[in-house]
Amino acid sequence: MHSNAAGSFEAESLLAPPKAPAPIPGPPLWLLAELTYRCPLHCPFCSNPVNYKQHDQELTTAQWCDVFTQARALGAVQLGLSGGEPLLRKDLETLVAHAHGLGFYVNLVTSGVGLTNERLGALRAAGLDHIQLSFQDSTRELNDFLSSTRTFDLKRRVADLIKAHGYPMVMNCVMHRHNLPHVGAIIDMALEIGAEYLELANTQYYGWAWENRLALMPTLEQLREAEAVVNAYRARIGRRCQLLYVVPDYFEERPKKCMNGWGTTFLGVAPDGVALPCHSARMLPGLNLPNVLHQPLREIWQSSDAFQRFRGTHWMPEPCQSCESREQDAGGCRCQAYLLTGDAARTDPACDRSPDHGALQAVVLQGRMAAMNGFGQMRDTRTGEVPILFRTDANSRRLTQS
Amino acid sequence: MNPPLSDPAHPTLHRTFRLQWEDVQQSWVLLYPEGMVTLNDSAAAILQRCDGAHTLDMLIDDLQSAFGVQGIAPEVHAFVKHAFERGWLV
Numbered sequence: 001m002h003s004n005a006a007g008s009f010e011a012e013s014l015l016a017p018p019k020a021p022a023p024i025p026g027p028p029l030w031l032l033a034e035l036t037y038r039c040p041l042h043c044p045f046c047s048n049p050v051n052y053k054q055h056d057q058e059l060t061t062a063q064w065c066d067v068f069t070q071a072r073a074l075g076a077v078q079l080g081l082s083g084g085e086p087l088l089r090k091d092l093e094t095l096v097a098h099a100h101g102l103g104f105y106v107n108l109v110t111s112g113v114g115l116t117n118e119r120l121g122a123l124r125a126a127g128l129d130h131i132q133l134s135f136q137d138s139t140r141e142l143n144d145f146l147s148s149t150r151t152f153d154l155k156r157r158v159a160d161l162i163k164a165h166g167y168p169m170v171m172n173c174v175m176h177r178h179n180l181p182h183v184g185a186i187i188d189m190a191l192e193i194g195a196e197y198l199e200l201a202n203t204q205y206y207g208w209a210w211e212n213r214l215a216l217m218p219t220l221e222q223l224r225e226a227e228a229v230v231n232a233y234r235a236r237i238g239r240r241c242q243l244l245y246v247v248p249d250y251f252e253e254r255p256k257k258c259m260n261g262w263g264t265t266f267l268g269v270a271p272d273g274v275a276l277p278c279h280s281a282r283m284l285p286g287l288n289l290p291n292v293l294h295q296p297l298r299e300i301w302q303s304s305d306a307f308q309r310f311r312g313t314h315w316m317p318e319p320c321q322s323c324e325s326r327e328q329d330a331g332g333c334r335c336q337a338y339l340l341t342g343d344a345a346r347t348d349p350a351c352d353r354s355p356d357h358g359a360l361q362a363v364v365l366q367g368r369m370a371a372m373n374g375f376g377q378m379r380d381t382r383t384g385e386v387p388i389l390f391r392t393d394a395n396s397r398r399l400t401q402s
Numbered sequence: 403m404n405p406p407l408s409d410p411a412h413p414t415l416h417r418t419f420r421l422q423w424e425d426v427q428q429s430w431v432l433l434y435p436e437g438m439v440t441l442n443d444s445a446a447a448i449l450q451r452c453d454g455a456h457t458l459d460m461l462i463d464d465l466q467s468a469f470g471v472q473g474i475a476p477e478v479h480a481f482v483k484h485a486f487e488r489g490w491l492v
Contacts, residue, residue, distance in 0.1 A: 027426050029438060075426030077438055105420060105433040129420070130435040168418040170435050196418055197435060239489050 025311065027075025028267035028301055031104075032279070033064065035095070036084040036271050039391070040113045042148035043136065045174050045209040045216060046391040048084065049282045053396040057272040061091040063293065065098045067269055070297035072102040076267065079104040084271070087114035093126045100127025107132060109172075112158035113151060120165045131162050132170040132199075138185035142178060148390050159193040171195035175226070176203045176216035177371055183226040187233050190241055198241055200230065202248040205363075206280040206335050208391050211399070215388045217367025223251055250364055254325065255332025255348035262310035262330065267301060275300045277307050280335040284344045310334050310345075317346060319353045336360075413461070413482055413491045414454040421449050432490060448481055452491055458482065 037052040049055070059067070068079065079099050086092055087110055099106050108123065109132045133155065136143040140152040162169050171190045173179070179186065183200065190198035202223070205213050230245045237243075249256045259266045259278045268276035273292040281287060287309060290300045301307055309315060313326050320331045332348025340349045340359045349356040389395055415421060420433045421441075430446030432439040441449065447469070451461045462475050485491045 030436075075424065077422075077424060077431065077433060078436060080436070103422065105435075105438075107436055129433075130418075132435070166417075168435055242489075 024302055025263055025307075026265075027077075028071060028265065029076060030078045030080070030266050031068070031071045031076040032080040032082055032266065032268040033067065033095075034082050034084065034268065034270050035059075035064070035086045035089045035092070038088045039084040039111070040088075040149060041085070041111050041151065042390040042392050043146055043174070043208070044212045044388045044390050045176065045203050047204075047207055047209075047279050048391070049280075050207050050211060051396060051400040053393050054400055055270065055272050055274075058089075059269075059271065059273050059292075061094055063273065064091075064095055067273075067292050067297065068095070068099045068102055068104065070292075071267065072099075072104060074298055074301055077103075077105060078107065080107045080109055082109040085111055085113060087119070093119075093122045096123055096128050097126040100129075105129050110134070111147070111151065112155045113149075115158045115161065117161055120161055120167075124165050124167070128167070130168045130170065132172050133159055133162060133195075134172045134174075135186070135189070136173065137179045138182050138189045142182075146178070148392075156193070159195075163194045169193070169195045170197040170199055172199040172201060174201050174203055175218075177218035177222055177367075178216070180218050180222045180226045184229050184233070187230070187241075187243065191237065195241055198243050200226075200243065200245040202246060204248065205250065206339065207283070208389070210339055211389050213363060214367055214370040217250070217364065217370065219368050219371055220251055220364075223247055249333070249336075249348075249350040250360060252350060253352040255329050255336075255350040257329045258333035258336075258348075260330075261312075262334065263301070263307040264311070264330075267297075275304070275306070277310070278333075278335065281306070284334065284338055287344070315345060319351075319355075320347050323353065411457055412454050413452040413456075413458065413485070415449060415452050416490060416492050419490050421446070444477070445481060448478055449485065449490070452482075452485075 036058055037048050037055065039046070081092065081095065086108060089095070096106055106128050107130045108128055112133050135155055136146040143152040143155070144150050159169070159171070171193065173186050175183070186200070187198060203209050203216050209216060227245060227247065230243050234243055262277050266278065268279055269292055270276060270282065274282065274289045275292055275297070276282060276289065281289065287306050289306050290304045292300065295304070310331070313321070313331070316326060316331050320326050332350055334344045336350060337346045337348050338344040340363070341356045346356060347354040349360040351357065418434050422431055422433060424431050427440065430441045430443070432441060432449070447465060448461065451464055456464065458478070462478050465478065466472055466474060482491065
């Protein structure tokens with residue numbers, strides 16, 4: 001109704017001053033193309049939906065190129081090529097060349113599996129600007145355990161190749177209670193491989209990570225200790241490598257401005273063409289997500305119900321609606337609200353003004369107790385007591401049914 | 403693996419950054435891995451000349467004649483210092 005107001009009330013404007021039209025949102029500066037859900041790794045904190053096996057269609061080369069062209073016309077400047085593992089797309093070089101030709105800054109987000117010397121050269125020639133390489137830990141043992149693959153040595157070799165080809169490199173490591181104590185060694189590794197940025201990405205609890213929250217949740221002490229280590233390194237290494245470390249909002253009193261505000265900056269496109277206002281939006285019930293195969297991207301971005309739903313402040317309940325911080329945090333995270341309260345339109349429970357803040361604190365407490373009991377330790381999976389739920393096709397099918 | 407040699411006498415845009423005109427935003431932007439800085443016109447005019455060929459003095463002369471102004475050296479020095487600190491220039 002909101003988006004059709006101008007059409008429905010045309011006659012009225014003859015009698016009364018016209019209402020201000022709904023503001024046209026700014027450009028989707030950050031386009032994330034999840035090229036495929038296929039992935040050789042099985043990380044238990046994967047950001048893909050738990051039911052990814054249900055969505056195994058993929059856009060063709062021409063369809064992706066068209067999405068890029070449309071997004072660029074809307075003003076998108078940063079393109080993330082992600083997945084799953086984007087290197088599994090044989091047409092990656094073609095997609096990069098097309099995006100580069102349009103003027104995108106092209107980022108490849110990869111596990112490194114499949115990144116050969118040859119492919120690095122071809123991607124460079126096609127105009128790839130930057131590579132974000134993931135590690136799961138600074139030790140082979142934990143890296144290979146968490147990814148359920150023997151990929152640590154390969155990743156180290158790939159890192160050297162990336163630098164040999166002259167790419168800027170971001171090293172990314174998802175952090176949780178198993179690797180937070182290694183944060184110093186992880187930073188040392190980033191320095192060793194010559195990464196320009198190190199993203200110490202504390203786990204966000206959606207999707208697979210939500211399923212594994214008790215096995216991954218750190219303690220407050222771990223987070224603070226890691227933060228102190230990061231700050232000591234920052235003081236020592238200067239600009240040599242920028243360390244990005246954000247305390248997860250489960251341990252904060254105010255919510256993060258998720259996605260910089262719904263429908264303001266971020267536009268994700270899933271492998272099957274579903275357009276996403278955030279990575280996890282696919283799990284929100286009642287959100288009718290548009291598909292790039294059925295609707296122009298401009299319409300999707302500017303006026304589709306899914307992108308309008310939580311844009312701005314009109315949708316906010318109390319205590320957000322009358323809160324002086326509502327513009328600063330844009331009401332926090334919709335997926336977190338849904339997972340913790342069952343209602344995506346409620347105030348983010350990460351906020352200590354939320355009536356549901358206790359639900360979030362309960363998860364933190366459960367996580368703490370699980371940590372004390374060694375929940376999710378490697379030995380548990382060996383004895384079959386309390387397994388970490390790995391991202392596998394079989395687990396995806398099981399979670400879809402339940 | 404060696405970082406590019408720093409020569410403040412000839413400021414150069416770091417290879418990680420790309421300067422680009424954005425039609426939709428009607429402004430110059432600086433792009434880098436997963437990020438963007440929107441530049442005002444004078445910042446853009448300075449960075450455009452940070453090509454490794456101009457010395458700082460040449461750059462200032464060039465700007466003064468291009469825009470028909472005088473006495474901008476202090477502002478340019480301040481911005482270039484900021485840009486070095488942010489890692490945009492080497």
